[in-house]
Amino acid sequence: MATDEELLARSGTDASAFEPLVERHSRALHGYFARRAPGAADDLLAEAWLRAYAGRGTYDAARGPVRAWLFGVARNVLAAHWRGQERPAAAVLAGEASSDPWHAVDRRLDAAAVAPLMRRTLAELPSVERELLLLIAWEQLSPTEAAAVVGVPAGTARSRLHRARTRLRAALGPSAPLSLTGDLV
Amino acid sequence: MTGQQDMNDRNLLDFPGARRLKAAGKVAPPSADAVAAALAAVRSAAGAAEGNGPAVEYELEREPVAAVVPLRSWRRRLPVLASAAAVVAVVAGVAFGPWSDSGEARGSSPAAQGSAAQERTGTAPYWKVQTRQWSRTSESRQKDESYETVWRSRSDTRGQSGDGPVQYYTQDVAGVPYTICNNRIYWDQLDKLPTDPAELRARLVGKETGEEADEGLFLGIEELLAGSPAEPRLRAALFEVLTRIPGARVTEHVKDSTGRAGTAVDLDAGTWRERLIIDTGTFHALELVNTARNDGLKWGKQELRAGDLLMRTTYLSVGPAWEAPRP
Numbered sequence A: 001m002a003t004d005e006e007l008l009a010r011s012g013t014d015a016s017a018f019e020p021l022v023e024r025h026s027r028a029l030h031g032y033f034a035r036r037a038p039g040a041a042d043d044l045l046a047e048a049w050l051r052a053y054a055g056r057g058t059y060d061a062a063r064g065p066v067r068a069w070l071f072g073v074a075r076n077v078l079a080a081h082w083r084g085q086e087r088p089a090a091a092v093l094a095g096e097a098s099s100d101p102w103h104a105v106d107r108r109l110d111a112a113a114v115a116p117l118m119r120r121t122l123a124e125l126p127s128v129e130r131e132l133l134l135l136i137a138w139e140q141l142s143p144t145e146a147a148a149v150v151g152v153p154a155g156t157a158r159s160r161l162h163r164a165r166t167r168l169r170a171a172l173g174p175s176a177p178l179s180l181t182g183d184l185v
Numbered sequence B: 001m002t003g004q005q006d007m008n009d010r011n012l013l014d015f016p017g018a019r020r021l022k023a024a025g026k027v028a029p030p031s032a033d034a035v036a037a038a039l040a041a042v043r044s045a046a047g048a049a050e051g052n053g054p055a056v057e058y059e060l061e062r063e064p065v066a067a068v069v070p071l072r073s074w075r076r077r078l079p080v081l082a083s084a085a086a087v088v089a090v091v092a093g094v095a096f097g098p099w100s101d102s103g104e105a106r107g108s109s110p111a112a113q114g115s116a117a118q119e120r121t122g123t124a125p126y127w128k129v130q131t132r133q134w135s136r137t138s139e140s141r142q143k144d145e146s147y148e149t150v151w152r153s154r155s156d157t158r159g160q161s162g163d164g165p166v167q168y169y170t171q172d173v174a175g176v177p178y179t180i181c182n183n184r185i186y187w188d189q190l191d192k193l194p195t196d197p198a199e200l201r202a203r204l205v206g207k208e209t210g211e212e213a214d215e216g217l218f219l220g221i222e223e224l225l226a227g228s229p230a231e232p233r234l235r236a237a238l239f240e241v242l243t244r245i246p247g248a249r250v251t252e253h254v255k256d257s258t259g260r261a262g263t264a265v266d267l268d269a270g271t272w273r274e275r276l277i278i279d280t281g282t283f284h285a286l287e288l289v290n291t292a293r294n295d296g297l298k299w300g301k302q303e304l305r306a307g308d309l310l311m312r313t314t315y316l317s318v319g320p321a322w323e324a325p326r327p
Helices: A004-010 A015-036 A038-054 A066-083 A089-093 A102-111 A116-124 A127-137 A143-150 A154-172 B003-010 B018-023 B032-049 B071-077 B084-092 B110-121 B187-192 B197-205 B210-227 B232-243
Strands: B126-136 B143-152 B157-161 B166-168 B178-180 B183-185 B249-255 B261-269 B272-279 B284-292 B297-299 B302-304 B309-321
Touching: A004 A015, A004 A066, A015 A038, A015 A066, A015 A102, A015 B032, A038 A066, A038 B032, A066 A143, A102 A116, A102 A127, A116 A127, A116 A154, A127 A143, A127 A154, A127 B018, A127 B210, A143 A154, A154 B126, A154 B143, A154 B157, A154 B272, A154 B309, B126 B210, B178 B210, B183 B197, B197 B210, B197 B232, B210 B232, B210 B261, B210 B272, B210 B284, B210 B309, B232 B272
Parallel strands: none
Antiparallel strands: B126 B143, B126 B309, B143 B157, B157 B166, B178 B183, B249 B261, B261 B272, B272 B284, B284 B309, B297 B302
16 A cells, blocks of 8 residues: 555646545544534535645655644644634633634533643643644644644654643642542543 | 653653543544545546646535635635636645735745845855753653754754754745744744834734733743844844743843853743743843742652752754755
8 A cells, every 4th residue: 555655746646646645634634623623624624635735746755744744734724714713702802812723622621521620721831832732632643743733843842742741740630639540530 | 862752752641631631532533525525626626737627616605725825815705616717726826825825926925035035135044953952751860861953944944853864843835933822923024023022022922811921922932032043133122022021030140051151031830930041142042941830849750849950951052054954
């Protein structure tokens, strides 16, 4: 089976080679959008693939795996989406930056009964740290891949991720209430 | 990356509640229709590029996409159907980024402007940063020290960890932004930033407020001072903004871990204390130091005391470079 990189390279002269990429990665990209813009995930998925197709000639395999590159495209599409949205009144009042999907993410965490303390701690993280953390927790990217998606050097990403983890440990540490499974309640 | 870093990376989600956080990310897979629509859109774009017939006809609620047009303005202009011309533009489009615009603006992206600006000003195409990073390991008192060199340009960031291979770090071919709070600033926007501290702060912070804005500003300024080719006037203004962050404390005549003299700006952020040491002659960053703010901070199996070192990034050298190794 051809690798993503081989398919993307071949798609420059054979457009049909791009199609397996859509089939392979749509689930992951759709999940990325569904977690951050649940009402628009289908549309954003199509937008992301069109952008990726249009920009396929600029991909350089030496820059990293296709998967991380696709999430970078998706991140740009998501930011454009949120900039163009009417934001919830609560987000406006809170002064949230217009391209930050945090409000939607927080609603998801609330619905999933994630502890208010964790939500508050995540909300207080700098947005880049929060984004890196969620790319690893939800999209299962490596720190280096997440760094590439967000656009910071890998060393910076590792440093910020360590900082985020320390914050979470400090806020949610042994004194925080735990369930019988040891998970935060 | 060292073996120790590998281990640390694997443990990044080692905090109470991580399992529930991960579980909260579970979503249903896309419907077959959604994937089919994406595939059809790509096929139509490919077909239009080859002149093989009509472009995609989207349903009313499914707006078309043109990568050469920013989504917002494009949505205003083309609310219903993607024309064949628009789809051809997608396929032929050279620009690929948030600043992409229609015909008259083609070539005016920050990346495109870069080459002209470079010729005009003679500035080097890369900004090279060599760092030494130290971080307290979570599992033992063993020190974890590493070296990294990063070359940053308008369109990519590449780096080398220790003696390892040079790798591309970033993917955004249309420009690599500096992220300050939640705002993105591109290389070619640096010389357009205001140098009045109040205006600069407003530009950098945007709409963010509170402690998150203060810490985001602190870290963003560190990124600009260390990793960007900002001009001296802008550097001086960034330093001024840094010292005016609520809660920031300035200490002159301090030394970094290599013995270089500078001015420290401290900011308390949650359970951490951030310290950025700056050479106030050049306004270049010398070192970023993170320490425990109070006694009792948990760090893996350790319980730290106020002032214990958590992480330190020492900027061994920063400056313009005319060349960067190819990965």
